[in-house]
Amino acid sequence: MSTAETTSAPTQAPRKINIQVLGPIIALVVLVIVGALMNSNFLSYANVTNVLARSAFIGIIAVGMTFVITAGGLDLSVGSMAAFIAGLMILVMNYLLPSMGNGVPIILVGMLAALVAGLAAGFLNGFLITNMRIEAFIVTLGTMGIYRSLVTWLADGGTLSLDFGLRQTYRPVYYEGILGISWPIIIFALVAIAGEIVMRKTAFGRYCAAIGSNDQVARYSSVDVGRVRILTYILLGVLVGVATIMYVPRLGSASSSTGVLWELEAIAAVIIGGTMLKGGFGRVWGTVVGVLILSLIGNILNLTDFVSPYLNGAIQGVIIILAVILQRGRKAEG
Amino acid sequence: MKHFAAASIVALCAAPALAQDTTVIGVSIPAATHGWAGGMNFHAQEAVDRLEEVYPELDFVLATAGDPSEQVSDIEDMVATRGISALVVLPFESEPLTGPVANVANQGVWVTVVDRGLSQEGIEDLYVAGDNTGFGQVSGEYMAENLDEGAQIVALRGIPTTIDNERVAGFEQAIEGSGIEVLEMEHGNWNRDDSFTVMQDFLSKYPQIDAVWASDDDMAVGVLAAIEAAGREDIQFVLGGAGMKEMIQRTMEGDEMIPANVTYPPAMIATAIELTAVGMVSSAPVSGQFTIGSVLVTEENAEDYYYPDSPF
Structure with missing residues (x-):
């Protein structure tokens, strides 16, 4: 298990682990307290459900992004990819409606289409990065533009809308759930738990960290670097598909403005959560905390008249940087 | 967007052969980044297609830009490589486009501004304004x-x-x-x-x-x-x-x-293109300002404002 030790190298001393681990959680707790003090509805069931459900899209994607970044990669295309998959899914379901009729089977076909499209898109990114040996930044910058244009083209510059009847059938996937917990929250939780287990308990998770730490050493340790890398992008692609499955029933539409900047929000969440941007160390539960921090900032700013809405972006920026400082503060000493 | 690509390729191929006896009108608009802009793109394309058929002596170059600086480049390219006689422009933002459009106007090109006014008065020949x-x-x-x-x-x-x-x-x-x-x-x-x-x-x-x-x-x-x-x-x-x-x-x-x-009709771009075309091919005066009012649509008159073919 030499790889596992490599991963924890930046956090050797136990005292340092504490502040690193606690940073994002402290930020989250502070935000929750601030929110609760500012508006009494903040902790209401409806608001908590809203925030968690809207975090699910970025959250599911960010879990996949954690693996990609841990393995030393990056994916800028996920926002465009989500828009493209949403558009494709809507087109497929609308196209099949006359032959299949409205019902659960056609929704399942749509979901399958989203997963397959995500898998293919992730494979394409991974293939170009590992087999063609092009930098991840460039490949995914390229595919980002491609998917964004494709969805605009599919929609003819407008908006793709799911058939009204289908929307009614599909709607519960976003708005309903079990025991008062809506589906997006359940799926997000399951993805996060599975991601955490894969990252910490499986060979795949340790390989990701080893490759991100030093891919040459990983290669000498007989890790199939190319295969693991490509798998991280495929995993991310499939998770983008899953996020899209949860996104489409919300408004039943996709356009060129769908998923704009999701990639940066996902990357920001991953980094706030304690994963290192240069790779080598990843923390899935930290990513989940990062996603919640980002959603809460927007929510609190909407619920209060604290600052001019023009400054929302600035507040978000400050809190992102603060969260990372809190997390890395002690590291500079060591 | 696929129509635009096709249209510009056709326009590019046709241009050299007909350069002598055609008048080229450039149309520069923001890309379809939201529903309204999508509708506007649709109506621009439709107006261009229709007018190219009606007036064989007119040739159109349509460019869509994702941000103001891209739009400036589009306009510069139109003047430099296509020798446009008229420019129909829906500015992305007023400020950054004012200088470049003024340059075009100074070269004797007819300028029609749509929707958003430029930040300096008197540059354009025709202003089709949204209210x-x-x-x-x-x-x-x-x-x-x-x-x-x-x-x-x-x-x-x-x-x-x-x-x-x-x-x-x-x-x-x-x-x-x-x-x-x-x-x-x-x-x-x-x-x-x-x-x-x-x-x-x-x-x-x-x-x-x-x-x-x-x-x-x-x-x-x-x-x-x-x-x-x-x-x-x-x-x-x-x-x-x-x-x-x-x-x-x-x-x-x-x-x-x-x-x-x-209403805030995205089809106002079509009004501008049509008026500009009329100005190019006939002696009918079209300079000045044309304001397209915003109208209240209710159950009674909704039918008049329903365009099922438009993407918006």
Whole structure:
């Protein structure tokens, strides 16, 4: 298990682990307290459900992004990819409606289409990065533009809308759930738990960290670097598909403005959560905390008249940087 | 977008052979980044296709830009490589486009400005203007007439721009003295997802909301979804704007949540292209200003504003 030790190298001393681990959680707790003090509805069931459900899209994607970044990669295309998959899914379901009729089977076909499209898109990114040996930044910058244009083209510059009847059938996937917990929250939780287990308990998770730490050493340790890398992008692609499955029933539409900047929000969440941007160390539960921090900032700013809405972006920026400082503060000493 | 690509390729191939006896008109517009712009792109393409058929002596170059600097490059390219005689431009932003368009005008090219004015007066030969203040005013007057004194509303604003500021100013002017209380205004950025989120938070924050000024039909879609999900019954209606076909249809069918709409027709780009073409091929004078008013659409007249073929 030499790889596992490599991963924890930046956090050797136990005292340092504490502040690193606690940073994002402290930020989250502070935000929750601030929110609760500012508006009494903040902790209401409806608001908590809203925030968690809207975090699910970025959250599911960010879990996949954690693996990609841990393995030393990056994916800028996920926002465009989500828009493209949403558009494709809507087109497929609308196209099949006359032959299949409205019902659960056609929704399942749509979901399958989203997963397959995500898998293919992730494979394409991974293939170009590992087999063609092009930098991840460039490949995914390229595919980002491609998917964004494709969805605009599919929609003819407008908006793709799911058939009204289908929307009614599909709607519960976003708005309903079990025991008062809506589906997006359940799926997000399951993805996060599975991601955490894969990252910490499986060979795949340790390989990701080893490759991100030093891919040459990983290669000498007989890790199939190319295969693991490509798998991280495929995993991310499939998770983008899953996020899209949860996104489409919300408004039943996709356009060129769908998923704009999701990639940066996902990357920001991953980094706030304690994963290192240069790779080598990843923390899935930290990513989940990062996603919640980002959603809460927007929510609190909407619920209060604290600052001019023009400054929302600035507040978000400050809190992102603060969260990372809190997390890395002690590291500079060591 | 595929039509544009095809059209420009055709235009490029045809140009050298016909260079002597054709007049080239350049059309520069923002890309279809939201519903309204998508409709505007559609109408621009349709006008170009129609006019190329009607006037064989006219040739069109259509370019769509994703940001102001790209639009400046497009315009420079049109002047340098296509020798345009007229330019129809819907500026992305007024400030950055003013200088470059003034340069084009100084070279003797006819300039038609659409929707957003340039920041300096007297550059353009023809100004086909959308009436943003009027848009806000008509919306505000509808609210004032249909809500009781003391009614509480929330409003969603667009992307922070001059257009948005003018609309909001017009709206605030119109509801002044009506006793309507605006609880809060927040930017929904003319985006369905953003306005869904903002509306959810409004619903958490305010236990009683009588009506919503969504100010745009894309935002109205997000607002309606949020209201439906929350199961709130206190909101009497949502007033969108710009005349998206799905919304006009619901108004036409007497949907109580969407009793009205206020137009801000994306087809104004077609008006500008047509007028410019007429100016190029005939002696009919077309210079001056042409303001396209914002009209209140209700169940009675909705049919006149329903364009099922448009993407918007």
